Each structure stands twice: as structure tokens, then as C-alpha cells.
Amino acid sequence: MSPESTGQNEHHISVLRRRFRAWRGNRPFWAGLFTILGGLPIAYFPYASLKLGNMTLAMSTTAGAGSLIIGVLLVTLGLTMWFHHIVRVFAGVAAILLALVSIPVANIGGFVIGFLFSLVGGALSISWARGEPEDADGTPPAGRTHEEHSADALHGPVTVPQQQGAAFGTAADADGGSHRAG
Template sequence: MSAKTNDRVGHWRFSFRAWRGQRPFWAGLLTILGAGPIAYFPYAHVSRSGLTLAEATPAAVPSLFISALLVALGLSMWFQAGVRVFVGVGAIVLTMASLVLPAVSNLVTFLVAHLFGLIGGALAVAWTTSASVAAPGSQPAETPDGDDGGGSQSLTSRSSTVASTNTQ
């Protein structure tokens, strides 16, 4: 490889790493990966000893709907990081809803799809940017009312402050 190619690849990797750090990337990836088995296994044709078993029934239609929504939620985690809590809860609810579908309820789907979907949704709910996490040993920022939010006031002084504002 030439130096110019290495620079382009290095720049691409750095740009992707920066993009990935600004959103719940792994949550979206796990959610999208969890949608695959939910859509695939109800329509899979299993062949054993010349006998083909096909489970393409009307009961499998909701699994396509749920998997399409999980893919959309996973992409939303990547491209709309501001709605990560709503999308994460939606991914958890849809993954749990797919548990009751008769076409999806088998061991492989449970182990792969449900764990990926649940972990992806939980990661999306718990994700935060590195800028919003306070560094160890740093002081909390003050709010406009003078309270630092860190519990520097005692309980009695807070209750007396509330009592004095209620009596006015």
C-alpha cells in the first residue's frame, strides 16, 4: 500500500471512530442483528433426511413486522441519538412481544434474537456521551439557582428553603 492509501484508510477509520462515539453504535448493531433471526426462522425451510419442513403460516407475518421495526429502531439509534431512550424502550418491548409469537418461539431465536434485542435496547437506554459523564474528581456544575445538584445543602436547609418559599 502506498502512503496515500494508508492516509485515506487512517482518515476513514478515525472519522468512523468519531462518528461511532457520538451515538449508541453497539446498541443499534445488536438490535439490527437481533431482528435477523426473528424474520428468518419462521420462514426457514428445514430439510432432514429428504423431508422438508416449512413453517410459512399467517402466524409468521407479525415476525416480519416486528423485525422490520427492530431494524428501523436500530437505524434510529445510529442516526437519531437524541431519541435513544424511546427507541431503546421500543426495542425492548418489541423483542419481548416477539416472545409470544408462535412462529418465533424456539430455542435458537430465543438465544440469539432475544438476547441481542434486549441487550441492544438496554444499551440504548443506558448510553450517554462521554462529554456528559463527569470526570472522576471533578466538581459538579452549578445550576442557575446556585445549587450544585450534588447534595451540598443539608436536608434541613433544603426543607427550610422550601418552607420559606411556600409561606410567601
Template sequence: MRVAATDARRGFRAWRDARPFWAGLFTFAAGLPILYFPYAHLNFGAIPLALSTSAGAGSLIIGVLLVALAISLWFHQQVRVFAGITVILLALISFPVANLGGLLIGLVSGLIGGSLACAWIPPTGAADSQPAANRASTPSPAGEDHGGK
């Protein structure tokens, strides 16, 4: 049983390292409060707090798009730059449309997730298979030699 758990953890780690996992997680976390707060009725003691406004449809659309973009980041890494830029724009649009971007939770999480998606670079097979000591000692060309003139 312990071997199966270790194999599952290693398999998940390999899956996670081959895609922008954290960008998708932050994007998913951005969509949830944007979806939740316009339809929730919160109670703080005896004080009811209802954030349902006419912007509920806008919140629904933005939240569903953010969740869909998070899933696409996990399963279609090729669209990471498009998804990242779209997540950033949707997070910014959620500020005036969706109750201050899900009480700023969705806004900040969306900006972080979109930035991570744009910055993520897929791992290369050659660089990952080379030990760190060999990568550090490999000389890199500094430029062309023009014969000492």
C-alpha cells in the same frame, strides 16, 4: 492507499463514538433472526424444519420495526431512550409471537440492544477535551460549608 484506509478508520471511529453504535448493532442483529426464521425452510440432514406459522405477519412487523429502530439509533441519537424502551418491549413481545423470539437469538440480542440504548450517554465536548490526569485531580464540591457548626 494506506493513509486513506487509516483516515477512513479514524472517521468511522469518530462517527461510532458519537452515537449508540453498539445498541444499534445489537438491535439490528435482533431483527434479522426474527424476520428470517418464520420464512425459512431449514434442513438438518434428512429432517426438514419449517418454522412458518400463522405468526409470520407478527414476525415481519416486529423484525422490520427492530431494523428501523436500529437505523434510527445510528442516525437520530435523540430518540435513544424511546427506541431503547421500544426495542425491549418488541423483544419481549417477540417471544410468544415470533417463534420464541427468533429461537431466543433475537430476544436476547434485542434485550441487550435496548438496554444499551437506554444506558448510552452522549459524549460531552468539555470532558473529552480535558486530559485524564486533569479530570482526576479536579476537586468536586462535597457540599455546602455551614461555618463549622
């Protein structure tokens, strides 16, 4: 083995773990997971039945179809956050609205469990922003401080307009703006 071939000694699980970590870091992973976990109880509880000895307790309501639609849409929005993260703001707003609609429609939002998970997932999706890569020493690229980098991320780079004669009343503007040679 040569010292250049470092990949041959790595275990497959650590390689898969690193790939998953890189995939997870480029998208609102936790937002999608919370939204999916919120959609499952909302869709499941209206069709569930609980057996207590010889007695069956059915939790089905007249809004079973509405609960199923809301749950399936929340799961779809969670998957959208994972695989099409460009529309993360839309998916987050839609998840929050569906979570709010699930309170009167779907057994108090899946007995509040689905409501809370979907609400948190939508909020995480709206607030997610792609991170900037850092150097090995933990500073942002080009030796900038975190404060400078944060200011540019919020407001964009500061640009100074170029000085032009007419705008600043310079000597070139003294003769009415006409420039004559010679």
C-alpha cells in the same frame, strides 16, 4: 513536502477508520448493532426452511406476519439509534418491548437469539450517554477531577442563591423594606 502538511502521507484506510471511530463515538453504535442483529432472526426464522436430505423442515407459523413486522421494526429502531440518536431512550424502550412481544409471537423470540440481542440493544440504548472530551493527559477539561466532573454530570452545577435583604433579615429590612435617600 512541508512539515505542516501531515495529511498527505496518511493511508486512506486509516483516515476512514478514524472517521468511522469518531462517528461511532457520537452515537449508541453498539446498541443499534445489537438491535439490528436481534431483529434479523426474528424476521427470518418464520419464513425459513431447512433441508435434511430429502426432507424439508418448514418453521413457518401462523404468526409469520407478526414476526416480520416485529423484525422490521427492530431493524428500523436500530438504524434510528445510529442516525437519529436524540430519540435513543424511546428507541431503547420500544426495542425492549418488541423483544418481549416477540417471545409469544415470533418462535420464542427468534429462538431466543433475537430476543436476547434486542433486549441488550435496547438496554444499551437507554443507558448510553455522550462522553465528555478529555485533555491529552486523560483528565476532564479545566483540570477537574473525574469525581467533580461526574458529580456535575449527575446533579448539575451547584448554584448558591444570591443573598437578598428580606430573605435573610438584614439591616436593610429593619425599616419595613423601604429605602429612603437622605
